[in-house]
Amino acid sequence: MSGDGTAKVYALHAAVIALLLALNFALPEYHHAVLARVLVLAVFAMGYNMLFGYAGLLSLGHAMFFATGLYGAGLPLYHLGWGVPAAFASGLAAGLVVSAGIGLLALRTSGVAFMIVTMMFAQVFYLVTLYFGEWTRGDEGLVLQQQARQVAFGETTLDLTNPTTRYLLAVALFAIVLFATLAVVRSRHGRVLVAIRENEERTRMLGYDTFTNKLAAVVTSGVICAAAGAAYALLFGYVGSTFASVQYSILPLLWVLLGGAATTLGPLIGTLFMYYVIDIASGYTSAYMLVVGVVLILLVLYFRKGVLGTVRERWVRWLP
Amino acid sequence: MTPLLVVRNLSRQFGGLRAVDGVDFSLMPGEIRAVIGPNGAGKTTFVSLVCGRYAPSAGKIVFDGEDITDMPAHLRVRRGIAYTFQITSVFANLSVYDNVALPVQRTLTDGRSRGAVRQGVMEALERVGLDARANVPAGALAYGHQRLLEVAMGLALKPRLLILDEPTQGLSDSEIEGFITLVRDIARDATVLLIEHNMQVVMALAHRITVLNAGRILAEGTPPEIRSNAAVQEAYLGTVREAGA
Numbered sequence: 001m002s003g004d005g006t007a008k009v010y011a012l013h014a015a016v017i018a019l020l021l022a023l024n025f026a027l028p029e030y031h032h033a034v035l036a037r038v039l040v041l042a043v044f045a046m047g048y049n050m051l052f053g054y055a056g057l058l059s060l061g062h063a064m065f066f067a068t069g070l071y072g073a074g075l076p077l078y079h080l081g082w083g084v085p086a087a088f089a090s091g092l093a094a095g096l097v098v099s100a101g102i103g104l105l106a107l108r109t110s111g112v113a114f115m116i117v118t119m120m121f122a123q124v125f126y127l128v129t130l131y132f133g134e135w136t137r138g139d140e141g142l143v144l145q146q147q148a149r150q151v152a153f154g155e156t157t158l159d160l161t162n163p164t165t166r167y168l169l170a171v172a173l174f175a176i177v178l179f180a181t182l183a184v185v186r187s188r189h190g191r192v193l194v195a196i197r198e199n200e201e202r203t204r205m206l207g208y209d210t211f212t213n214k215l216a217a218v219v220t221s222g223v224i225c226a227a228a229g230a231a232y233a234l235l236f237g238y239v240g241s242t243f244a245s246v247q248y249s250i251l252p253l254l255w256v257l258l259g260g261a262a263t264t265l266g267p268l269i270g271t272l273f274m275y276y277v278i279d280i281a282s283g284y285t286s287a288y289m290l291v292v293g294v295v296l297i298l299l300v301l302y303f304r305k306g307v308l309g310t311v312r313e314r315w316v317r318w319l320p
Numbered sequence: 321m322t323p324l325l326v327v328r329n330l331s332r333q334f335g336g337l338r339a340v341d342g343v344d345f346s347l348m349p350g351e352i353r354a355v356i357g358p359n360g361a362g363k364t365t366f367v368s369l370v371c372g373r374y375a376p377s378a379g380k381i382v383f384d385g386e387d388i389t390d391m392p393a394h395l396r397v398r399r400g401i402a403y404t405f406q407i408t409s410v411f412a413n414l415s416v417y418d419n420v421a422l423p424v425q426r427t428l429t430d431g432r433s434r435g436a437v438r439q440g441v442m443e444a445l446e447r448v449g450l451d452a453r454a455n456v457p458a459g460a461l462a463y464g465h466q467r468l469l470e471v472a473m474g475l476a477l478k479p480r481l482l483i484l485d486e487p488t489q490g491l492s493d494s495e496i497e498g499f500i501t502l503v504r505d506i507a508r509d510a511t512v513l514l515i516e517h518n519m520q521v522v523m524a525l526a527h528r529i530t531v532l533n534a535g536r537i538l539a540e541g542t543p544p545e546i547r548s549n550a551a552v553q554e555a556y557l558g559t560v561r562e563a564g565a
Contacts, residue, residue: 015354188425195422198411205371206423207477270537 007027012319016173016265024167032167038268039170040232041251043177045259045267047224048252053262054185055199055217061102061118065222067244068098070231071136071227074239077149078142079135084151088230095226096219107211111198111268119249123149126244135196140279141240149237151153164174166235173231174268175304177224182264185320194218194262225252256260258299264320269307321463322385322465323510324349324481325370327402330379332365339365341535347481354526356519358555359390362535363515364406368481370513371403372396379484385482398426399479404487406515407464411471412459419458419469420444423476444476448502464495468502475506482506488521500524523547531555 020039027035044066051057064074072094092244106117111213130138149160156167184190192213195203204210242248251274252267259270277295281288303310325347331354332340339362347353355363368374372393381389388396397403406524411419424440445451447467453461458469467487474482488496496518503512503525516522522529522543529546531538533555541545546552 186402191422194414195411199409200414201373202395202405202409202411204423205373205403206473207394207398208422209392209394277540317459 008318009182009186009320013178013264017171017178017270020174021168024164024171029163032163034275034279035272036163036167036170037236038272039167039174040228040235041255041275042268042271043174043231044225044253045255045271046177046181046227046264047228049256049261049263049267050063050181050184050224051217051221052256053266054197055193055214056189057214057217058115058248058253059221060246060253061106061108061116061117061120061122061125062221062225062252063244063246063248064102064122064310065099065119066094066229066232066243066248066252067125067129068094068222068232069226070233070239070243071229072188072226072234073230074142075135075142077144077234078239079150084149084234088227088234091226091233092223095223099219099226101221102217103215103222107214111221119246122244122249126246128243129244135241136241136284139241141238141242144233144237144239146237149234150311160235161237169235170231173227175229178264178268181224182320185262185264189213189216201244229317232316254296256306258296260312263306263308263312264307266306273307281295321348323347323383324515326382327370328380328382329348329378330366330369330381331426332362332369332374333377338535340369340376341534343532343537345530345537347513349480349511350507351527352507352514353517354514354529355532356522356529357532357538360534362446363378363532364409364485365535366532367403367485367513367515371401371483373403393452397477398423400478401483402479402486403475404470404480406485406489408463408470410458410461410469410473411465412457414458414489415455416445416450416458416461416469417441420472420476424474427476427478438475442470447475447505448472449498467491468499471502471506479510481511481513483515484527485515486517487514488516488518496521 002144023035047065051059057198069091073087073091075081076090082090102121107123109117126285129136130218134140146161151158160169174279192203192208196210196213200210229243255270256267257270258273259266277292278288281291305313308319323346327343327345330340330343331338344434347528357363360441365374369376372391376389380387383399383401388399395443420441421437422457424444427436428436428445445454448466448471450465450472453465458466461469471487486501492501493560500521506512514525526543528541529543530540531546531552538555539549541549
């Protein structure tokens with residue numbers, strides 16, 4: 001953070017984006033579709049990492065923020081016939097409002113109580129999506145039709161169901177969030193967040209309003225996760241309660257832990273890795289969760305700080 | 321000259337224990353004041369009330385003419401009250417540089433450039449003699465150096481009142497010599513409130529000494545006055561001599 005290696009850091013991140021763009025032309029159809037999905041989920045993980053990795057706040061309720069974006073974009077598109085850009089903006093706005101509200105309440109607690117409070121709020125949110133089944137269709141969910149998922153730019157029409165369009169939009173969102181995260185963590189606010197993670201009392205006694213800084217982190221994190229949810233609804237055309245369930249609060253935590261908490265690229269690696277482990281294992285056995293479990297144990301044993309966290313610790317100290 | 325800090329009837333209870341009990345206290349600008357007293361006398365609680373880590377049960381605190389009794393700690397820091405912790409609490413996983421960059425970047429209101437932060441950090445580190453170790457993780461420093469880093473973080477806040485809570489605890493004799501010089505240097509542009517057990521340090525630095533015992537002020541005066549005060553000798557100096565023997 002002291003300004004050394006800035007060029008290296010940006011070059012590395014630009015190279016990752018370039019690689020993802022090149023893969024658009026190189027990947028076979030199946031893996032192309034998988035990677036588009038993984039990229040959107042990695043945005044979700046990056047949002048989670050913002051709060052958990054940098055500010056050190058362990059939330060078990062982030063499915064709520066993802067689903068807020070999902071429903072915030074999906075419902076007006078489905079029921080009110082909103083266009084894609086308006087629906088996406090609505091998803092972001094919903095994420096902003098919900099995360100600010102939840103942040104104000106949940107940040108009155110800390111540690112284990114914070115985990116429980118966020119989890120409870122997320123459960124309430126999940127039950128609400130079921131309760132209003134008339135509009136959400138609960139677990140069954142809503143399928144957003146192809147004609148609703150098109151954006152007209154003058155003469156040309158962007159069809160979000162087209163695999164290439166979908167992939168490139170996923171890369172675009174990923175790139176924007178990646179560089180935004182990088183900017184935040186290298187900023188003064190980012191340094192304060194890390195300080196709060198390391199020792200909140202000390203940070204307060206250096207004259208920082210730790211509550212406001214944590215609230216800002218919750219909102220940044222919530223909006224990023226909502227952006228992922230909104231993009232998921234629009235790109236893959238499905239909006240269902242499953243995404244609000246507790247499983248989707250645990251998954252981003254696992255992805256981030258796997259890839260390396262408080263690393264900018266860790267969430268992508270963690271999400272990609274986990275997705276393929278499940279994908280490959282479920283091809284061989286119905287007990288694929290057992291394989292996932294073994295992999296997790298091995299990682300905890302040999303890569304305690306996640307893949308990139310360990311790489312940074314042992315070899316590449318300048319990794320952000 | 322008006323006092324920088326005035327405390328009236330300040331009290332703090334923990335359950336049935338009156339840790340600080342009706343203390344009246346004032347501090348003139350530019351002073352080095354030592355607060356001494358036996359263990360459990362309420363010294364750390366007293367300064368924690370001043371810097372806002374604890375809220376008082378009763379009483380009033382006025383800093384530079386402003387009532388700060390109900391002000392949150394982080395705003396008191398911005399008014400110029402800096403506290404260095406008794407138990408070293410530097411950010412062990414961050415570099416020495418980043419530890420000091422946190423207070424420096426907070427006091428910079430204008431400069432958004434990294435250059436301004438770097439300059440402020442290196443100035444603070446040079447004053448305590450840690451500038452050569454800027455890139456070392458703070459947790460890897462020797463204990464005495466961590467104490468100095470703690471002071472550098474306090475200095476970087478550009479305080480008007482610097483509260484040092486047992487700064488020389490665990491330092492070697494040669495480190496203590498350097499520390500006395502450092503505090504004299506700091507006192508040229510800040511008021512210093514020093515909690516200290518080491519009587520050699522107290523006698524060398526303090527303009528005035530306040531003796532706390534069981535939450536109350538037992539005596540206050542210049543070092544020679546305190547040295548010759550019978551009540552103080554009974555309550556405090558005797559126990560130190562035993563402990564130091």
